[in-house]
């Protein structure tokens with residue numbers, strides 16, 4: 001593909017969002033040079049399987065690539081090994097760890113997020129793990145084969161996915177969560193309570209309202225001491241207590257940040273020619289305008305596409321409906337939209353069957369749908385959520401009601 005050497009887009013970070021920017025730029029007809037900086041040793045890979053299939057007893061230990069091996073040559077995209085260590089936005093130049101300087105016409109921060117550290121004594125002991133990268137997953141996979149008792153700190157998505165994977169390997173699994181519900185930040189109380197019962201039924205010892213005070217090493221292994229004084233012996237500890245956006249380089253370069261690199265609805269930062277996408281970006285929510293930062297493949301991918309269009313001069317507003325999935329053992333959770341604790345939940349189907357959805361109404365408008373082992377509902381919900389669709393709880397709860405049928409029928413434009 002011929003390139004216009006005057007134009008050069010440099011993308012910092014070879015994750016889901018960064019690779020998508022490059023792919024979409026070419027799809028949009030961008031003729032300039034494209035360089036992606038990769039600070040990880042591995043060829044760009046997908047993170048979601050790392051807390052799921054990758055940890056299975058029969059795992060091949062191979063990561064799934066984000067794009068096939070031919071992608072970079074075919075699209076004339078340079079994958080450059082090494083971290084960006086400084087950005088000079090006045091000179092439009094990026095300095096890499098090896099001292100190389102790259103001039104850019106557009107710069108995209110796709111630096112992702114890093115695990116929030118566990119704030120307790122003993123967090124750095126051997127046998128205490130976090131999970132973000134392929135390196136982390138490789139270490140965990142090795143440790144799992146000799147572990148018998150596992151303690152998971154944090155009942156968020158990563159913690160529960162890992163707990164289910166460890167349980168499926170026959171290990172004794174205890175999960176400690178300091179809040180009153182698992183996945184409480186992202187799920188309705190109704191769904192969260194269902195997951196509590198379900199994981200307990202699968203013999204995962206899920207302890208709620210149980211914070212962690214310290215981790216100690218004793219003669220036979222590790223002991224996790226809770227804030228209520230309980231002691232949980234473990235051969236392996238995994239903590240998943242959230243992530244922090246990687247903004248350090250952007251901040252040093254003078255970009256505005258607020259729980260992420262601040263961008264406008266075209267994903268542009270406060271500095272001309274510089275954009276930010278994916279887990280590291282804090283962007284205005286399409287309908288409320290409030291600052292939003294999301295950690296999901298959908299967000300990273302749709303941001304990547306939108307940023308590419310922005311670079312090509314199409315400065316439309318980013319307005320994609322967020323969606324997310326999590327696989328916890330045999331349970332597939334899919335969420336469309338973002339719920340709030342005050343939303344009204346309406347259960348569709350029978351949770352006892354292990355296959356149902358929960359519609360969340362905000363002042364009568366469909367704001368989000370959580371689906372458990374109900375892919376058809378989720379696909380329909382992605383078409384329905386975010387359209388201002390007003391529904392009454394009685395209609396939704398009727399056994400004859402179907403999200404799929406509603407989506408197929410077409411949605412009336414709200415007045």
Ligand SMILES: Cc1cc2nc3c(=O)[nH]c(=O)nc-3n(C[C@H](O)[C@H](O)[C@H](O)COP(=O)(O)OP(=O)(O)OC[C@H]3O[C@@H](n4cnc5c(N)ncnc54)[C@H](O)[C@@H]3O)c2cc1C
Nearest residue numbers: 013015016017039047048083084111112278279295296297
């Ligand atoms: C274990 C795990 C399971 C997940 N499961 C799901 C799931 O089931 N569903 C879902 O929707 N989402 C899931 N996610 C979240 C999803 O993977 C992320 O939201 C997505 O990968 C974000 O993409 P990103 O490109 O913004 O960031 P990242 O994937 O974090 O990529 C950013 C890259 O930038 C690099 N970088 C940072 N600073 C520099 C620098 N200075 N120079 C060069 N490179 C730099 C980082 O090392 C990293 O490689 C999961 C995440 C994890 C960790």
